Amino acid sequence: MERTVLPSWIQQAPPKWGIPASGKLSADEYKVICSIHLVVTLIRVWGYENEEGPQSWPFQMLLNFLDLVHSIHVLFLRETSTKLWAYYKVQILKYLRTVLELFPDVTLALNHHLAVHIVNDLEYLGPGHARSTPVFERINHRLQEIKKNGHQGKHALECTFQYTDDPR
Incomplete structure (x- = not known):
């Protein structure tokens, strides 16, 4: 991560993002870690063929992760088209099928199902950046x-609905 040169418009991820002392990651930090830093790292760790060749489990995990990165990349673009919708759908379905092959005991979650329907969002609402909500985050x-402390107090309701700089 230290040697990776990022463009000026990409926010640097915290250097020790895997430890509790670093705190919670923002959505942008997750995006940078997953789409840049983990790609570089996992290719170095899992990408080289071993005695099992390209059928090795780590190599298949890498390919699966890259399918996810490819599909998510479409959501980060500032434009959309029918070709991009089709590409996204192929990549996300490939990712989900491979998850089930690699982890036969896993049950897909609701988020996996919703990820397939993001194609509709791209078609009807346009690129993801147009409805991004960093302010709300x-x-x-x-x-x-x-x-x-979980108890309603005298001013609990007012504190909930009034946004102030004082996080009491």
């Missing part, structure tokens, strides 16, 4: 910082 983060 910051507000949610501030709301999570509010100290609370």
